[in-house]
Amino acid sequence: MNAHSDLVTSLEWPANLNEIPKAVFDDPDLYKMELEKIFYGPEWQVVAHRGEVPEKGDFKRFYIGEMPVLVIHGEDGQVRVFHNACSHRGALVETKNRGSQLEFECPYHRWLFSSTGEMIGCPNSNQFSPGFKKENFGLREIRTDEYCGLVFATLSDDTPDLKEWMGERMLDPLARILGGDGRLRLLGYQKVNYACNWKAYVDNDGYHAPLLHPAFKLLNWQGGRGSQTPTENGHIVFEADLTMPDRVDLLDDPSLIDFKGTDTSNGSLVISTFPITVLTKHLDMLNVRFAFPRDNDHTEVHYAYFRHEDDDEEMARHRLRQASNLLGPSGMISLEDAAIFTRIHHGNISPGNAIFQKGVSDPRQLNFTPAQNDETGNLPRWEYYRKLMGFRRAQS
Amino acid sequence: MSDQVRSDTRLSSVSRDVRDQIADLQADYIAALDSQDMKGWLASFDENNSSYFCRSKENEDEGLEVGYMFDDCHERICDRVKFVDEIWAGTFEEYQTRHFLQPTRCKSLGEDLYSAQTNFTVMYTDDAGITKVLASGCYDDEIVVNGVARLRSRKAVLDTNVVPRYMVYPI
Ligand code: FES
Ligand SMILES: [Fe+2]
Numbered sequence: 001m002n003a004h005s006d007l008v009t010s011l012e013w014p015a016n017l018n019e020i021p022k023a024v025f026d027d028p029d030l031y032k033m034e035l036e037k038i039f040y041g042p043e044w045q046v047v048a049h050r051g052e053v054p055e056k057g058d059f060k061r062f063y064i065g066e067m068p069v070l071v072i073h074g075e076d077g078q079v080r081v082f083h084n085a086c087s088h089r090g091a092l093v094e095t096k097n098r099g100s101q102l103e104f105e106c107p108y109h110r111w112l113f114s115s116t117g118e119m120i121g122c123p124n125s126n127q128f129s130p131g132f133k134k135e136n137f138g139l140r141e142i143r144t145d146e147y148c149g150l151v152f153a154t155l156s157d158d159t160p161d162l163k164e165w166m167g168e169r170m171l172d173p174l175a176r177i178l179g180g181d182g183r184l185r186l187l188g189y190q191k192v193n194y195a196c197n198w199k200a201y202v203d204n205d206g207y208h209a210p211l212l213h214p215a216f217k218l219l220n221w222q223g224g225r226g227s228q229t230p231t232e233n234g235h236i237v238f239e240a241d242l243t244m245p246d247r248v249d250l251l252d253d254p255s256l257i258d259f260k261g262t263d264t265s266n267g268s269l270v271i272s273t274f275p276i277t278v279l280t281k282h283l284d285m286l287n288v289r290f291a292f293p294r295d296n297d298h299t300e301v302h303y304a305y306f307r308h309e310d311d312d313e314e315m316a317r318h319r320l321r322q323a324s325n326l327l328g329p330s331g332m333i334s335l336e337d338a339a340i341f342t343r344i345h346h347g348n349i350s351p352g353n354a355i356f357q358k359g360v361s362d363p364r365q366l367n368f369t370p371a372q373n374d375e376t377g378n379l380p381r382w383e384y385y386r387k388l389m390g391f392r393r394a395q396s
Numbered sequence: 397m398s399d400q401v402r403s404d405t406r407l408s409s410v411s412r413d414v415r416d417q418i419a420d421l422q423a424d425y426i427a428a429l430d431s432q433d434m435k436g437w438l439a440s441f442d443e444n445n446s447s448y449f450c451r452s453k454e455n456e457d458e459g460l461e462v463g464y465m466f467d468d469c470h471e472r473i474c475d476r477v478k479f480v481d482e483i484w485a486g487t488f489e490e491y492q493t494r495h496f497l498q499p500t501r502c503k504s505l506g507e508d509l510y511s512a513q514t515n516f517t518v519m520y521t522d523d524a525g526i527t528k529v530l531a532s533g534c535y536d537d538e539i540v541v542n543g544v545a546r547l548r549s550r551k552a553v554l555d556t557n558v559v560p561r562y563m564v565y566p567i
Contacts, residue, residue: 190464192558192562193560325472329562
């Protein structure tokens, strides 16, 4: 694994921190490097929530970058992440997206694994190569950690401790998106494959919200106090209060946008963790957008929605209605975001730089306290990306 | 499927007149969607009581109710028309759909109510003129037939568990 893109040596990154070379969206070699350095490198990747695999034996198939992984709630209660590759010749161990079973059998030569990843049996092993030991042929486990039930995995030993990697600032909002204590149950998925590079998918900014999304205006939904907090290592936390209108004339069924919860402010929370995961809480909807790149030009997103274990029927139903109608790929206040991803992707096949403007007071400085509707919040992530990939920055 | 069950749910188990009315409803429904006529789409539903759901088969099979669209009352269906015609107007990339339907099952539920299953394939063509499959799946319907057929409930279940783009229009 030593991918290299000539772009990294030939391209000089602009001296101004608000200028992003569009060439980085359209280079398959660079994409291979990104897989190695970012997706398979020292970052935590969000792969599952316990609410998707609540019982022993429950499993979920997912991807880290392009690598297939298998998340299993083991019979010992621990949730582990494995490469979804048989320890014999590497066939996918499991092809179902989700399910529940205490043993995993690879059909090719019938090697059998337990829910904790140990090898249970392999036919004809008396004729195997000298020194073969079953103990050495369990499923290959990937380093994991959990926060409020959210399961992170990393392929690198150098990745810092999870809480250190997230940073103090993220812990409280992340817990709130995850229902406060992480005791969530899955309501279901919306899955979509966007025709855009993964960096276009995650580059949504604070500037666009009141402009792109007519729902905010039509509903007389005033953005109240809000903040954006980017971190040095590419995460961003957005928090905003929403002042709810007294009357909603636009909708025949305004109950869709009721806010019933009392656990947090009457508002909206969005967390973007580097490199590719977005989590949102809007009104009563709890949503984790599990994502991975399919290739340089496609990003697959699994919008997973949750309810809290303590919800009564009415609340669970309300969350279900908001989940399905508000913030997904066909959501009332998010469809327009999806419409931008491919426009950005295709439009960026053009020379020059994308230049961020809103909130830029000094192009040579990063701003870690941008205003709610600035687009400067994305720039620390771009700077982190530039350094990781080894692009040289021009001096002037 | 046993012979008994099959003959009970065959299209020929209901009268030709009922079948004709249902066929008209299905044709009107797809003609409306394929001409981006959301009010025409709305007119396919029983205005006293109706629902529309669009979700993946993966969710459906697991009893997970989340959908791409979840309109559990007639007011929600009316609001979906507003989503497309008012709220999202001018923000999305237009695309042309073509729905192709094949009825497979139909059965009387008593009175003037019928259940029907209809396979669909929906192609879409983007602004660049490229045509691809948007979704393939099955409608699971309850239909009121009394001189004219209207949808009491429609569940569009998508075999396409990962759709290739955001969806503006219902299926
Ligand atoms: S590849 Fe799995 S048993 Fe041989
Ligand atoms: Fe947005």
